[in-house]
Amino acid sequence: MIKKLFGLTVLAAAALSSVQAAELTGTLKKVKDTGSITVGYRESSIPFSYLDNTGKPVGYAMELCGKVVDAVKADLKMPDLKVSYAPVTSSNRIPLLENGTIDLECGSTTNSVARQKQVSFGPTYFVINVTAAVKKDSGINDFAQLGGKNIVTTSGTTAVPLLKKYEKTKDMDFKEIYGKDHAESFLLMADGRAAAFVMDDILLAGQIANSKDPSAYKILPGSLRQEPYSMMLRKDDPQFKALVDKTIDGVMKSGEINKIYAKWFTSPIPPKGINLNFPETPAIKEAFAHPNDKGVE
Amino acid sequence: MLGLGIFLEDTPDGDTTWGMSLLSGLEYTLILVVCAWIIAMVLGSVLGVVRTTKSRFWVTLGNAYVELFRNIPLLVQFFIWYFVLPSVIPPLKRFANDVDPGTFQILTAVVCLGLFTAARIAEQVKSGIQSLPRGQTLAGLALGLTPTQTYRYVLLPMAYRIIIPPLTSESMNLVKNSAVAYSIGLTELFFRTREMGEMTFRYFAAFGAATVLYVAVAFSINRIMAWVERASAVPGYMGGSK
Numbered sequence: 001m002i003k004k005l006f007g008l009t010v011l012a013a014a015a016l017s018s019v020q021a022a023e024l025t026g027t028l029k030k031v032k033d034t035g036s037i038t039v040g041y042r043e044s045s046i047p048f049s050y051l052d053n054t055g056k057p058v059g060y061a062m063e064l065c066g067k068v069v070d071a072v073k074a075d076l077k078m079p080d081l082k083v084s085y086a087p088v089t090s091s092n093r094i095p096l097l098e099n100g101t102i103d104l105e106c107g108s109t110t111n112s113v114a115r116q117k118q119v120s121f122g123p124t125y126f127v128i129n130v131t132a133a134v135k136k137d138s139g140i141n142d143f144a145q146l147g148g149k150n151i152v153t154t155s156g157t158t159a160v161p162l163l164k165k166y167e168k169t170k171d172m173d174f175k176e177i178y179g180k181d182h183a184e185s186f187l188l189m190a191d192g193r194a195a196a197f198v199m200d201d202i203l204l205a206g207q208i209a210n211s212k213d214p215s216a217y218k219i220l221p222g223s224l225r226q227e228p229y230s231m232m233l234r235k236d237d238p239q240f241k242a243l244v245d246k247t248i249d250g251v252m253k254s255g256e257i258n259k260i261y262a263k264w265f266t267s268p269i270p271p272k273g274i275n276l277n278f279p280e281t282p283a284i285k286e287a288f289a290h291p292n293d294k295g296v297e
Numbered sequence: 298m299l300g301l302g303i304f305l306e307d308t309p310d311g312d313t314t315w316g317m318s319l320l321s322g323l324e325y326t327l328i329l330v331v332c333a334w335i336i337a338m339v340l341g342s343v344l345g346v347v348r349t350t351k352s353r354f355w356v357t358l359g360n361a362y363v364e365l366f367r368n369i370p371l372l373v374q375f376f377i378w379y380f381v382l383p384s385v386i387p388p389l390k391r392f393a394n395d396v397d398p399g400t401f402q403i404l405t406a407v408v409c410l411g412l413f414t415a416a417r418i419a420e421q422v423k424s425g426i427q428s429l430p431r432g433q434t435l436a437g438l439a440l441g442l443t444p445t446q447t448y449r450y451v452l453l454p455m456a457y458r459i460i461i462p463p464l465t466s467e468s469m470n471l472v473k474n475s476a477v478a479y480s481i482g483l484t485e486l487f488f489r490t491r492e493m494g495e496m497t498f499r500y501f502a503a504f505g506a507a508t509v510l511y512v513a514v515a516f517s518i519n520r521i522m523a524w525v526e527r528a529s530a531v532p533g534y535m536g537g538s539k
Contacts, residue, residue, distance in 0.1 A: 091491060094498050118498050150398050155482060156495035161309030168310075177398040178482035184380075191384050193393055 026237035027103050028076065036082035037072060039065055040102035043087050044183075046206045047264040048126070048229070049107040053271040057085050060264035064125055064248060065106035065231055071247040090156055094118055097232055104244075105232035108203065110158050111295040112227070120237065121230040122244040123252065123291035127283040128200040129223035130159050133186070133208060136218050138195060143222045147172040152185045152194035154178065159198050162224045182207055196220070200227065202265075202278055209274045226283055227296050249291045257288050303499050304506065315493050319503075322489030323510050329406050329475050329485060330514070334468060336411025337418050344415060345422025346448060359419065366416035371409075371477050378409040379481040399484075406478040406485075414471050421463045425456035458529055465522035469515045476511075486510060 024032055031037045041057035042049040048061040073081045086102050093109065096102050097119060110128075111121040132151070134140045143166070153159045155178040167174055177194050179185030186207040189197040197204065201219055208217045231248075233240055251257050258280075263269075265278045280288075304316030313321070348359035366374070379402075383393040393401050429452055437447030476487035490507040494500040 091495055091500075095500060114496075115498070150394075155479075155488065156492060160492075161496070164310035164312070175398050177402075178484070178488075180480050180482065187380060191380075192390070193383070193398075 024076075025239055027234060027240035028072070028243070030100070031072060031081070031103065032076050032078070035078070036084055037069060037104070038084045038086050038102045039069065040086050040088040040093060040096060040105040040107070042089075042107040044181075045108040045203075046210070047269050047276060057087075058270065059106075060260065061106040061108070061125065061229075061231060063260055063264075064251065065104055067251055068104060068122075068231070068244050068247050071243055075243060093232065097234060103233070103240075108200070108229055109232050110227045111230040111293065112158065113295045113297050115232075116235075116295045118235065119232050120235050120241050121232055121293045121295065122241075123248045123293055124228035124230050124287040125248065125257075126202070126229035127281065127287050128202050128227050128229060129281075129283075130162055130198065130225050130227065131201050131204070131223050132196040132198045132220045133189060133204040133217050134196045134220060135189070135192075136216055140195060140220070142220060143224075144170075144172075146174060146196055148175075149195035150175045150177055150193065151196050151198055152177040152179055152188045153198045154182050154185045155180065157199065158227065159200070159224070163198055166224055186211070190217075198224070202276075205276050205278050209276050210272070225296065228287065228294065230293065245291070245293070252288045252291050300499070300502060303497060303502050306497075309496055315497065315503075316506075318489050318493065319486065319506055319510065322484060322486035323514075325403070325483060325485040326472070326475050326487075327514070329403065329410065329478060329483070330472050332407040333410035333414060333475070334471055336407065337414035337467075337471065340412065340415035341418025342422050344419035345426065346453070348419065348423045349426045350444075359423075363416045363419050366413050367420075371413055371474055372480055374413055375406070375409050375477055375480050378405045402478075402481055402483040405481060406475075406483050410471065410475060410478070413474070414467065417467055417470075418464070421460045421467065422456065425460035426452055428459055429455055455531075455534075458526075458531065461522060461526045461529075465519060465526075468518050468522065472511065472515045472518065 027037075039057075039062075041059075041062060044050050045059070045061075047059050049057060049059040052058045069081075069083055073079055086096070088096055088102060088105060088107070093102075093105050093107065094115070097105055108126075109115075109121075111124060115121075132143065132146070140146065147170075151163065151174040153163055153176065160176075160178075163174065163176065166172070177188060179188055182199065182203055185194075185197050185199065188194045190211065197207075201223075204219050208214050208219070211217065231244065233244060251260070261280060261284075265276050265280075268275045304319075305314050307314055308318055344359045344362055347355040348363075350356065369377075383390045396404075433451055433455075434447055437451040438444070442450065475485060478485050479488040479491065482488070486507055490503045493503040497503070
């Protein structure tokens with residue numbers, strides 16, 4: 001399936017460069033016809049995609065999507081292309097992409113094989129570990145110590161089935177609690193109602209950095225799984241997919257990605273000037289060196 | 298062809314199918330609705346009655362309760378009961394930490410929904426009593442009944458019959474309001490529906506099934522209450538003359 005997609009991509013890229021899009025299809029045709037492109041953003045996926053203090057969507061993913069939008073402008077020779085932004089949530093991002101409300105989703109979306117049945121993904125721009133945040137004074141140092149304890153996670157995320165699988169393979173018994181969103185889940189852990197909050201490491205780092213006392217929490221070294229994050233576009237749209245891949249590959253190969261990464265992950269960011277202190281992990285370095293759109297099982 | 302096979306497919310953790318997952322959600326919804334309804338009826342009746350008495354204290358207290366619970370959005374009330382109160386009341390926090398998280402969620406949801414609905418039922422009971430002619434109270438007292446006996450044997454039997462229609466609506470609202478309990482992570486029907494949507498992207502199938510289940514429950518309540526209304530009708534009084 002991925003091979004086939006890759007083949008299609010190469011074909012489309014070749015077609016795009018040689019014939020210079022003689023016949024526009026998919027998203028590019030839609031954008032050309034309507035004169036506007038709509039980018040889907042998340043309201044609080046710090047630092048990927050969120051609203052700054054002026055209410056403007058910003059973030060690491062938004063900046064990379066900006067590169068794609070610039071490429072669309074150049075490709076269609078439409079420098080005045082209207083760019084609109086639409087907020088999306090984890091529940092409506094896929095339907096809104098499919099029905100054409102948004103053309104590109106820029107957030108913290110895991111590229112999974114299951115989702116690839118519905119949508120396409122650009123090159124991986126971040127790799128997370130699903131792990132747990134605990135209070136430092138809890139004395140918990142690894143997952144094995146979590147047996148029999150209350151564990152909170154956010155409903156609807158990929159962490160939920162992962163946690164259940166881990167429970168079965170290790171023959172452990174967690175008591176799961178679900179938070180409606182990450183802030184709520186973190187609150188339950190901070191309040192002592194749950195021993196650990198299981199979630200993507202970068203999101204945990206974001207919650208900790210934003211908490212009243214960041215030094216009171218730590219992230220466990222273990223990992224339930226690695227997951228690639230990527231921007232989402234409509235399925236079966238080879239022209240647009242080729243443009244997205246070419247643009248992001250370019251940013252990664254030129255090394256520009258490291259500057260963008262440093263801006264969002266190891267420097268103070270709006271709105272509060274907090275520094276996430278999250279340097280590139282080996283898995284992230286690998287993703288930048290070999291751009292790919294492989295999804296996790 | 299409709300893709301209904303999704304309900305027979307396993308959930309990602311392989312424990313159950315999506316269809317069974319929705320049904321287990323429905324089970325929680327029903328437990329929540331029944332328990333909350335009992336609290337709402339008992340407390341709502343007491344509050345409704347005291348608000349029609351002559352005691353300034355009880356009337357003020359009853360009014361304060363109703364205004365407090367009617368003016369705060371249900372979603373906020375769930376948040377207060379689940380997050381705020383345990384963090385400011387130490388014994389409650391100890392209880393929340395010790396008891397099974399699922400048990401604490403259902404307890405919170407029952408109390409929250411029960412007290413919220415009680416405020417609305419109190420209003421209906423009060424209106425029911427006040428809609429009776431003043432002469433009925435006076436007649437009761439003139440017969441030598443105590444005020445309590447007057448309520449018990451004269452006023453309430455008629456008042457409850459009068460308010461059956463709004464009580465029906467309120468009971469159906471209770472079913473619909475129970476969906477807000479998803480916000481504290483209670484795995485009731487709406488929670489399972491959202492979960493199914495987010496994991497399978499089959500939003501139409503998930504919400505379609507949830508719609509059918511909610512309609513079935515709410516409509517059953519409607520029919521039961523209609524039966525109660527017929528069965529309790531007093532011949533010659535208020536549509537009871539069939």
